[in-house]
Amino acid sequence: MSDGANPCTACGACCAAFRVDFHPVELAGGAFAWAGGVPLALTVPVTAQLVRMRGSDASPPRCAALAGTVGECVACTIYDARPSPCREFDPSHDACARARARHGLPPLPV
Template sequence: MNHTCLRCGACCAFFRVAFHWSEADVITDGSVPSELTEKLDPHRLAMRGTNAAKPRCVALVGVVGEAAHCGIYEQRPSVCREVVPSWEFGTLSAQCDKARLAHGLPLLTPNDWPAPHASFPNVG
């Protein structure tokens, strides 16, 4: 399945991505590339580009709503890992809906996701 987030990217171009500095610190084994961050306050960093009037994460690759993905997916901050697309796991996501609407994209529905049994039919 081509995951819907690989076509969307709306959240990466709508929200400020703020997280604890330790996620980008070499000493604490942080995985977020520090050169892609900026200091917000003594305890938090933000992904560059997301603390702007018209946010767009520096790690976002592609065109929002067409073909967009995170260029540091395996190294993305915890706050990004916590964002869940609407209905992927059976519930709506206010964050996903808000970002998609701001970019003029239709809201996701349960029909955007395959039925749990579609991949593994019951053979017994």
């Protein structure tokens, strides 16, 4: 989810479609934490250089920080502290349309 404005707040598909991996320096207390950093309890360790948002590799995937109902009304509960992959996700990219398709949602209008 890239921002707090529509249409993302009525979607959330990308938060329930892809693994969300990032470097541990973005965790709470880390050297590159945003707004206090990602709470450790919302993540799982992958390697010494990688952590993953809990639930994002589940089947079906859903990030543990996502609140609400995909395709209706959602919010990222750690929005200010969300990790870099979430900050960089681009609603104009094909991945947005792929995530939405997984949830039966049409591509965003161009």
